[in-house]
Structure formats: structure tokens, C-alpha cells
Amino acid sequence: MAQFIQVLLSGLATGSIYAMAAVGFTLIWQAAKTVNFAQGEFVMLPAFFVLIAHHALHLPFWLSLAVGLAAAVFVLGYLFKRLIVEPMLPVTGLPLIISTMALAIVLKESVKEFYGAEAQPFPELFPQDTIPVLDAVVSVQDLLNLAVSLSVVTALTLFLNRTRTGRCMQATAQNPDVAEILGVNTRRMVLYTFLINAALAALASFLISPVYLAKFSNGETLGLIAFIAAIVGGFNQIRGALVGGLLIGVLDNLTATYVTAEYRAALPLVLLILIIMVRPQGLVGTSEGRAV
Amino acid sequence: MNAPAMNALPPVLTVRNLSKSFGAIRAVRDVSFDVRRGEILGLIGPNGSGKSTLFNCILGQLAPDGGAVAVNGRPISGSRASTLNKLGVGRTFQQLSVFPDMTVLDNIIVAGQEHHGSMLSRLFGPPDAGLTEEAERLIEFFRLGHLAHEKAGSLSYGQQKLLDAAMAFMAGPGLVLLDEPAGGVNLTMLGSLKERLLTYNAEHGTTFVVIEHNMEFVMSLCSRIIVLAEGAIIAEGSPEEIRADQRVIDAYLGG
Amino acid sequence: MRRYRTPLLLALGLAALIVAPIGQGNYIVYTLCSWLIFSIAATGLNLTLGYAGQISLAQASFMAIGAYITALMTLNGVHWLLAMPCSMLACFAVGLALGFPALRVQGHFLAFVTLAFNTLVFLVLRNEDWLTGGVYGLVGMERPGFGLFDTSKQLHFYYFTVAVFAVALAGMWWIVRSPWGRAFKALRENPIRAESLGVDTRRLTLLAFAIGSAYGGLAGALVAPLVQFIEPGSFALVHSLRLLLMVVVGGAGFFFGPVLGAAVVILLPEVLRFTEGYYLILYAGSVIVLMVFCPTGLIGVYGRLRQRLFPQRVVRGDMATGPQL
Numbered sequence: 001m002a003q004f005i006q007v008l009l010s011g012l013a014t015g016s017i018y019a020m021a022a023v024g025f026t027l028i029w030q031a032a033k034t035v036n037f038a039q040g041e042f043v044m045l046p047a048f049f050v051l052i053a054h055h056a057l058h059l060p061f062w063l064s065l066a067v068g069l070a071a072a073v074f075v076l077g078y079l080f081k082r083l084i085v086e087p088m089l090p091v092t093g094l095p096l097i098i099s100t101m102a103l104a105i106v107l108k109e110s111v112k113e114f115y116g117a118e119a120q121p122f123p124e125l126f127p128q129d130t131i132p133v134l135d136a137v138v139s140v141q142d143l144l145n146l147a148v149s150l151s152v153v154t155a156l157t158l159f160l161n162r163t164r165t166g167r168c169m170q171a172t173a174q175n176p177d178v179a180e181i182l183g184v185n186t187r188r189m190v191l192y193t194f195l196i197n198a199a200l201a202a203l204a205s206f207l208i209s210p211v212y213l214a215k216f217s218n219g220e221t222l223g224l225i226a227f228i229a230a231i232v233g234g235f236n237q238i239r240g241a242l243v244g245g246l247l248i249g250v251l252d253n254l255t256a257t258y259v260t261a262e263y264r265a266a267l268p269l270v271l272l273i274l275i276i277m278v279r280p281q282g283l284v285g286t287s288e289g290r291a292v
Numbered sequence: 293m294n295a296p297a298m299n300a301l302p303p304v305l306t307v308r309n310l311s312k313s314f315g316a317i318r319a320v321r322d323v324s325f326d327v328r329r330g331e332i333l334g335l336i337g338p339n340g341s342g343k344s345t346l347f348n349c350i351l352g353q354l355a356p357d358g359g360a361v362a363v364n365g366r367p368i369s370g371s372r373a374s375t376l377n378k379l380g381v382g383r384t385f386q387q388l389s390v391f392p393d394m395t396v397l398d399n400i401i402v403a404g405q406e407h408h409g410s411m412l413s414r415l416f417g418p419p420d421a422g423l424t425e426e427a428e429r430l431i432e433f434f435r436l437g438h439l440a441h442e443k444a445g446s447l448s449y450g451q452q453k454l455l456d457a458a459m460a461f462m463a464g465p466g467l468v469l470l471d472e473p474a475g476g477v478n479l480t481m482l483g484s485l486k487e488r489l490l491t492y493n494a495e496h497g498t499t500f501v502v503i504e505h506n507m508e509f510v511m512s513l514c515s516r517i518i519v520l521a522e523g524a525i526i527a528e529g530s531p532e533e534i535r536a537d538q539r540v541i542d543a544y545l546g547g
Numbered sequence: 548m549r550r551y552r553t554p555l556l557l558a559l560g561l562a563a564l565i566v567a568p569i570g571q572g573n574y575i576v577y578t579l580c581s582w583l584i585f586s587i588a589a590t591g592l593n594l595t596l597g598y599a600g601q602i603s604l605a606q607a608s609f610m611a612i613g614a615y616i617t618a619l620m621t622l623n624g625v626h627w628l629l630a631m632p633c634s635m636l637a638c639f640a641v642g643l644a645l646g647f648p649a650l651r652v653q654g655h656f657l658a659f660v661t662l663a664f665n666t667l668v669f670l671v672l673r674n675e676d677w678l679t680g681g682v683y684g685l686v687g688m689e690r691p692g693f694g695l696f697d698t699s700k701q702l703h704f705y706y707f708t709v710a711v712f713a714v715a716l717a718g719m720w721w722i723v724r725s726p727w728g729r730a731f732k733a734l735r736e737n738p739i740r741a742e743s744l745g746v747d748t749r750r751l752t753l754l755a756f757a758i759g760s761a762y763g764g765l766a767g768a769l770v771a772p773l774v775q776f777i778e779p780g781s782f783a784l785v786h787s788l789r790l791l792l793m794v795v796v797g798g799a800g801f802f803f804g805p806v807l808g809a810a811v812v813i814l815l816p817e818v819l820r821f822t823e824g825y826y827l828i829l830y831a832g833s834v835i836v837l838m839v840f841c842p843t844g845l846i847g848v849y850g851r852l853r854q855r856l857f858p859q860r861v862v863r864g865d866m867a868t869g870p871q872l
Binding site: 227 | 596602648649651652654656658659660663664666667670674784788791792795799825827828830831832835836838842
């Protein structure tokens with residue numbers, strides 16, 4: 001029982017980080033109808049910005065984090081939108097999807113070539129103590145990770161629903177033409193979406209890198225899990241990404257502990273195929289009307 | 293007036309108690325009507341009257357909240373567009389909807405090929421599915437013959453509208469729903485379009501249901517008209533009757 | 548004269564293929580075989596992507612299925628001519644099974660399902676070593692013999708590959724020229740209109756995916772005897788991405804696009820080899836640039852260049868005769 005609680009909590013913690021990546025992914029899909037195949041690399045990269053600031057520029061850690069966040073928001077938010085997404089928006093989705101795949105390769109290989117192929121240790125944000133919960137021994141880091149991720153997603157949801165800008169963003173996502181007519185600056189709203197995604201990815205990066213180390217290849221698994229979490233939860237809802245992320249985090253941990261280690265990576269994949277077959281709108285999603 | 297009204301035969305299309313709401317807005321309220329074989333029925337109404345919603349419910353693009361639609365007695369609510377087409381229902385589109393990179397001839401052939409033979413016969417049979425002659429006849433009927441080998445995207449707007457109609461007719465449907473056929477078409481072309489539709493109806497006895505804003509077009513094309521306002525039918529009758537109907541005048545002018 | 552243009556070009560192309568390896572070293576002939584094999588897989592993917600408009604990220608795993616089935620059968624004494632259709636059939640069936648649920652709903656679901664599938668196949672190939680040899684793979688497949696024609700020598704195997712390539716492309720040509728091809732084009736240009744004309748878009752898309760996957764299986768069936776050693780890493784997700792690149796870079800929806808794209812994708816790393824580690828970055832970077840400036844691929848670039856340099860004033864039919872109607 002004790003082990004179960006540990007595994008559960010640990011899974012929730014990791015899952016909440018996946019959820020942040022999945023939420024960003026969903027946002028971009030809704031706002032720009034873009035499937036960002038580089039989302040995993042978006043989560044991999046900011047950690048390296050921080051490491052460069054900290055080790056090469058010798059900035060104090062907290063400042064490095066801020067620099068990393070700013071760099072991520074600028075490069076993965078603004079530049080991504082301006083240089084890659086915008087020129088391709090008039091054409092239908094395929095060239096953009098290919099470009100994000102190619103971007104993933106560029107980011108991954110650039111880190112490998114210019115920084116290094118070995119896994120880099122990333123300083124912890126939170127104390128490494130453990131506290132007893134019932135019979136179990138739970139890491140503080142896990143609890144804080146969970147708390148931070150959930151707060152961020154909650155704050156984001158509140159922002160989108162309760163503030164004027166947030167509602168304008170939602171309007172733009174649902175019906176850009178009507179939003180434009182009603183006076184919403186749709187271009188800026190879409191830009192905000194990309195900036196928010198970059199910030200979410202950066203936060204996810206900072207939380208997960210202490211645990212898994214910063215490595216150029218992290219993006220592959222993270223990206224895949226982000227997509228799957230978004231789809232399993234429900235592609236057209238932020239809530240869905242949250243549910244999907246937590247679910248996968250927990251199930252992944254449970255599988256690895258109690259079932260099989262070899263096929264651990266297969267779980268999210270099987271889950272994906274199952275959901276698409278049984279309930280394509282996702283666990284929390286609403287079906288958007290008939291297909292053609 | 294135009295097509296012989298064959299009242300003895302069962303109606304081609306029956307709509308019973310159709311309702312559709314979007315949240316608090318009741319777009320279509322308990323609408324029922326029949327479409328008789330061979331007639332040209334016009335569906336008109338001011339903006340927001342629910343014509344398009346009704347149309348889309350009939351065509352399966354929207355799922356109605358209540359009521360039923362049947363074609364030749366067969367319920368069709370919720371059917372896929374391709375199923376509907378195989379049942380003998382054709383339609384034209386409000387927005388341009390030809391295949392721009394294919395030739396006019398190919399556009400028409402593809403409209404007919406799915407009704408000939410099976411998937412396998414289409415794979416192993418001749419490239420034109422044996423439909424070139426029939427397609428050419430239809431192209432001639434719509435006076436697009438000289439454009440048969442042009443890319444459909446290079447045609448003028450009016451010509452594309454004619455092509456759209458030709459595509460809808462190629463499979464020989466018993467019922468065709470025309471979605472604002474007159475939209476954006478210039479006056480000369482409009483006359484030809486109307487004349488071609490009337491001729492086709494006279495020659496083949498195909499039933500038409502036309503949604504339209506252009507009053508003059510509807511009045512001179514249709515044998516019977518139904519008027520919708522705020523989701524419900526407010527009048528039904530011949531063009532003369534409708535023109536004189538006070539309720540219709542009120543609905544369009546005031547309220 | 549125009550009527551003879553296409554057959555003439557085809558004959559020239561075939562002649563070029565026949566003449567190309569003469570006098571070249573084994574490595575070049577091997578690379579040419581590789582190019583032809585990947586062209587077959589990319590042509591299949593083009594049907595799914597360029598004609599039916601669906602993204603498949605599993606083409607490499609279909610090559611894997613084809614390769615492993617062929618390898619296992621030929622290692623057990625079955626002739627390649629029997630193993631190959633089994634591979635294709637298996638891939639066709641798997642394609643149907645995979646595509647059926649994924650294509651029921653609109654959206655990019657097939658992309659994700661194939662992404663997951665490719666990874667799953669890789670895991671199975673790596674873990675089930677009793678069947679697949681695990682990480683060490685399968686080794687020692689013999690090259691097929693056809694009576695007097697023995698393909699053990701690289702040059703002979705090359706001509707064998709050319710023959711299969713020609714047949715495969717002829718088959719695809721037949722499909723594209725048939726009413727199916729017309730339906731595919733309609734599906735690509737205006738799926739809503741196509742559906743309203745009776746085109747069963749779901750069935751057609753599913754078939755395109757299944758056939759495309761079968762072509763992947765055929766390519767895999769050729770990989771096994773070519774390399775005579777297969778392991779799971781050769782069929783990982785990154786290779787599905789490479790195949791996707793081949794189709795898009797060459798020009799999705801154009802018949803010879805994948806052949807051109809395969810040439811570029813296979814040859815470019817050789818050319819960029821001097822840049823060592825950076826070649827992937829340059830490569831992926833050029834893809835992004837290509838997508839931004841010419842989303843229709845290289846054949847699209849060719850078309851646009853031709854318009855620029857040799858503008859053809861095309862007079863529409865009715866302009867010549869004057870306004871009608």
C-alpha cells in the first residue's frame with residue numbers, strides 16, 4: 001500500500017508536467033490549427049538555455065532560470081510563429097507539419113552538436129527531502145512539482161475564462177473571422193498563444209530536467225507523450241490535456257512498477273489506439289459533430 | 293406552370309416536425325412539408341428565417357433535434373452525404389465547389405462514376421468508366437462544350453455555377469437541392485441558368501428544391517413556394533399567391 | 548509529337564536506369580538499389596499522402612514488417628517470389644486494421660495512430676528476440692535466384708530491383724489513371740463536394756492507406772536480400788519521417804515526386820558527408836526553407852521556374868470563340 005501511494009504520487013507529479021506540455025500543444029492546435037511536432041523539443045531546449053546562462057555566462061541560478069524562460073518565450077514563441085508558422089498559414093496544414101518535424105530535428109541535433117551528447121545534470125529547484133505520508137515516503141520535489149504544475153494550469157484556465165484577453169483568445173480560436181469582425185486583434189491573440197505555449201514548455205522543462213537530466217534526446221519521448229495526453233484527454237479542451245497528462249503519468253508509473261518494464265513505453269501507445277477506436281473525442285472532450 | 297404536378301405519386305421528400313436549436317436560438321421550429329414529384333419548390337424567407345439550417349438538416353450536414361426527413365419514404369436523418377447521393381439526391385453548393393485542377397470533363401465524370409459498377413470494376417475498367425459520351429451530352433446541354441478540356445478553376449464564376457449544376461445532375465438524381473444557385477451570377481447568365489433548369493425539369497421530370505434570396509429568380513423558376521420566417525412556415529402557395537400574401541410582405545418588410 | 552513525349556521520356560528514363568550502374572563500384576550500385584527501393588516505399592506513401600491527403604508516420608514500420616516476414620520465410624527455405632506477396636498482403640491487412648478506426652473521424656488521427664504504431668512495432672521487434680533476433684536482428688538472408696539469373700552479384704541484384712521498381716510503378720500508374728485516381732484527385736481537391744457526389748471518401752482513404760502500406764511491405768521485402776542483415780533500428784520512427792520527407796520534398800501528389808525526393812534524401816547526406824555532424828541540421832534546415840518558400844516540393848519549384856523562364860500563354864477555349872451564353 002505504501003508503495004502504491006508513492007508510485008501514485010510520483011506518477012501524478014510527472015503526469016502534471018506532461019500535462020503542461022499537452023496543454024500548450026492543445027492551445028496551439030486550437031489557435032493556429034497547427035500540430036506542433038516539435039513540442040517535445042520545445043520542452044527539451046529551455047533547460048539548455050538555463051545551463052548556458054548558468055555555466056557559460058556564470059549568472060546566478062535564479063537569474064539563469066529567468067533568462068532561460070525569456071529566451072524560450074522569444075525563440076520558441078515569437079520567432080517560431082513569425083518565421084515558420086506565419087509564412088505557411090495560407091497553405092493547408094501539411095507543409096507546416098513537416099516544418100515542425102524538421103524543426104524538431106534541427107533543435108535536437110543543434111543541442112547535440114553545439115552543447116554535447118551526454119546527459120547534463122540540472123540543478124534542483126526544490127529541496128530533495130522526503131516526508132512521510134501514511135506508511136509511504138514521498139518526495140517533497142514530487143509534491144512541489146505537482147503543486148506548481150497544477151497551479152500554472154489553473155491560473156491559465158482562469159486567465160482564459162475570466163479575463164478579457166483570455167476570452168478574446170478563445171474567440172479567436174473558435175472563430176477567427178467573427179472575432180476579427182468584432183474587433184479582436186486576432187494576430188496578436190495567436191501570438192499570445194504561441195508565447196504561452198513557449199512559457200509552458202519552459203516551465204515543464206525546468207521541472208522535469210532535475211529528475212531526468214537534460215539531454216538532447218529528451219524531446220522524442222516527451223513530445224510523443226504530450227500528443228498522446230492531449231488526444232486521450234480530449235483534443236478540443238484544455239481540461240482534456242490535463243486529464244490526459246495525469247492519467248498517462250500515473251499509468252506509466254504503475255505499469256513500470258507492477259507489470260512490465262520492457263513494454264513500459266508501449267502503454268501510452270496502446271492507450272492512444274484504444275481511445276481513438278472507442279472514444280475519439282477523448283475522455284473529457286465533446287464530439288464536435290459528424291465527420292464529413 | 294412549369295412542371296406537371298404529379299399529385300398521385302407519393303412525395304419525393306417529406307419533412308415532418310423538424311426542429312433544430314442552437315442553444316437558446318430556435319432556428320427551425322416544427323417544420324413540416326412535402327415535396328411533390330416533378331415540381332420546382334422554392335424555399336424563401338428573410339435572413340435568419342432558418343432556411344439554411346433547414347436545408348442542412350435535410351442534407352445531413354446538421355443533426356436535427358427533432359422530427360424526421362424521408363426521401364421516397366426512406367428515412368434519411370443523419371445519413372452521410374455519399375449515402376444520400378446514392379439514394380438519388382443531388383445538390384449544388386452556395387460556395388464554389390468544383391474541382392479546380394481537374395478538367396470540366398473529369399469533373400462531370402467523377403460525378404457519375406460512383407454510380408456505375410463496383411469499386412473493383414472501377415479499378416479494372418476503362419479510365420473514363422465508360423462515361424465520356426454521357427458527360428459530353430450533359431456538358432453540351434449546359435452549353436459548356438467548348439470548355440470541356442479546360443481546368444475547372446479557370447472558368448468564370450457563372451460557368452462554374454453551371455458546371456456545379458451539371459455535376460449534380462450527372463448521376464440522374466430524382467431530387468436535386470439547389471443552394472442559392474443565383475448567388476453572384478450576372479443577369480445574362482442568370483437567364484440562361486433559369487432556362488436550362490426549367491428545360492432539364494421538363495425533359496427529365498426531376499424534382500428541385502431551391503433556396504434562394506433572389507426574388508425574381510425564384511418567382512419565375514418555381515411552381516410552388518414555401519416561405520419561412522423565424523424558423524416556422526408562414527405561407528405556402530403559387531408565386532402569385534405568395535407575392536400577394538400580406539404575412540409574407542410583413543415578414544420581409546417589417547416586424 | 549506531343550503524344551510521343553511521355554513514352555519517349557519513359558523510355559529514356561528506363562534506359563538511364565539500365566545504363567547507370569555500368570562501370571561503377573559496388574557501393575554506388577548499392578546506393579542506387581537503395582534509392583529504387585525507397586522510391587517504391589515513398590510512392591506508396593505518396594498515394595496515402597499526396598492523393599488521399601492523410602499523413603502516415605508508419606511507412607518504415609511497414610517496411611519492417613515486409614523485411615522481417617521476407618527474411619523469416621527465405622531463411623526457412625521459401626522462395627522470395629512467395630515471401631514477397633505474403634509481406635505485401637500482411638501489410639495491406641495491417642493497414643486496413645489500423646486505418647479503419649483512425650479514419651472514421653475527421654482530423655489528423657491517422658498521423659498519431661501511425662506514430663504510435665511505428666514505435667510499437669519497434670518495441671516488439673526489439674523485445675521479442677525469440678522471433679526477430681531482438682537487437683541483433685536477422686542475418687544471412689540469401690539473394691533470390693531465378694533459374695539461371697542469380698542475384699548474388701550486386702549488379703544482377705540491381706537489375707532485379709529495377710524490374711520490381713518498374714512493375715511497382717506501373718501498378719501505381721494504373722491505379723492513378725483509373726476512375727480510382729479521379730476519385731482520389733476529387734478527394735484531394737474538395738472532399739466535401741466529392742462526398743456529396745457519392746464518392747465514399749472514408750473507404751477510398753482507407754484503401755489508399757492500405758495500398759500505400761503494401762508498397763512499404765514490398766520495399767521491405769527488397770531490403771532484406773539487399774542488405775542481408777536487418778535490425779529494428781533501421782525501421783525506427785526517424786525513418787518514417789525520412790520517407791515522409793521524400794514525398795514532400797519531391798512533391799506530394801505528383802507521380803514522380805517520390806522518386807525525385809528519394810534521390811535527394813538518399814544522395815544529399817552523401818554529398819553533405821563532409822560536414823559530418825552538422826549535416827542533419829543543414830538538411831532539416833533546408834527542408835524548413837523549402838517548405839516556407841515552396842510548399843509543393845521540388846517538382847512544384849520546377850513548375851514555377853518553367854513558368855518564369857518559358858511563360859506559356861494559355862488561351863482558354865472559349866476566349867478563342869468569343870463569349871458564349
